[in-house]
Amino acid sequence: MDKQIEAFFDKDYESTVNEAMFDFDYSFPEEEVENYVLSIVATPYSQFIDYVASRYCVKPIVPSEIPQISNYNAATLGICNILNDYNDPGMDCAQLGVQLFTDGKERKDGAYFKFGENHVKGASFHGLTQCSGKKWFLTCLGRIYPKIDAEMRQYLSARTLLRNPFFHIVLAEATKHDVNIRFFMPGLSESTQKRRSSSCMHFFNVILKQCEIEKVPMHRIFFEPESKPEQKLVIKLDVGKSSQFKSYLPLYSIRAACGAFNHDDTNEIEGWVNVKKCNITPTKDMFVVHAEGSSMEPLIHDGDLCIFSYTNAYENGAIMLIESNNLFCQHVIKEFHYKPTLFQEYAEDNNVILHSLNPKFQDIVLSATDNPRIVGKLIKVIHAHEQF
Structure with missing residues (x-):
């Protein structure tokens, strides 16, 4: 397997830069990070899928690794734009929630917090944000994300999502047969599974779209039990x-x-x-x-x-x-x-x-x-x- 793919899944380069970004005197290597992103998106998607399929994720899935968002754009470009616009000072979930709501309606503090929390965690699934204490900051990918075009954001997002244990294990199974993602949500009630399934659809659509773009075969990933006509099996x-x-x-x-x-x-x-x-x-x-x-x-x-x-x-x-x-x-x-x-x-x-x-x-x-x-x-x- 290509060492570049392995290093990408291990986050070797990103972890080094992300940690250094907390240093006040650090000069962000924008061109270097851009070249890193270009090398990742230039690598065929099939190699990332092959890596996922060959390294079955045995880590148990916990609820915090299963997304619960209502707006995919808010959980990616929206979060990055907000933190970039404020020069990435670090924001808590409530502050992010206030910035993400743009309809002018007043809400309770808990609603702002929950909305901000869900969507900034969604950004972290893409490797765009990192948490320190109770505040969220951009990663090196989050700093670059608003500056690349929509096509490259699609290519990058489809690759970074594969590093999340939940998407990893579902995609590993989907290379072999159809899967229902609700099966991979242990410990959640049926109503919660339905809500999370809807959220997951935003992320899986990005992955499946990339499979279609780069012609990577993938079995069907569905989100609710199928309604099938009754078979007369005797x-x-x-x-x-x-x-x-x-x-x-x-x-x-x-x-x-x-x-x-x-x-x-x-x-x-x-x-x-x-x-x-x-x-x-x-x-x-x-x-x-x-x-x-x-x-x-x-x-x-x-x-x-x-x-x-x-x-x-x-x-x-x-x-x-x-x-x-x-x-x-x-x-x-x-x-x-x-x-x-x-x-x-x-x-x-x-x-x-x-x-x-x-x-x-x-x-x-x-x-x-x-x-x-x-x-x-x-x-x-x-x-x-x-x-x-």
């Missing part, structure tokens, strides 16, 4: 042989599916699922299992039906059905990653990492002694609300 206890693997696939428990792969005739089929209704053409190496638990949310939810294709070949990054001797994960559905040792004579040190999409769950590391074995690769998920 599950029957038994069907005739003429329908088996033509329209219907066998439904097993996970344990039974693993046994069926060993041709164990004692395993019983729980039922047959009409997968033709889901635009799936059945084959004899396909089967269906019920998902249990929440570790693979938001892709797979408890009670969903998962269609797998039998295989014993591993594929890094794929969602697989795996069994092992490990008592804690005898039969699991996880994102599969194989980490071989560099030394053939230590093959027993090879590791299999089973990754949960739900950030609340830690990765499971299996060694050779756990005897991990792949049973199938995920083909499609039939969500519970689609089942009839």
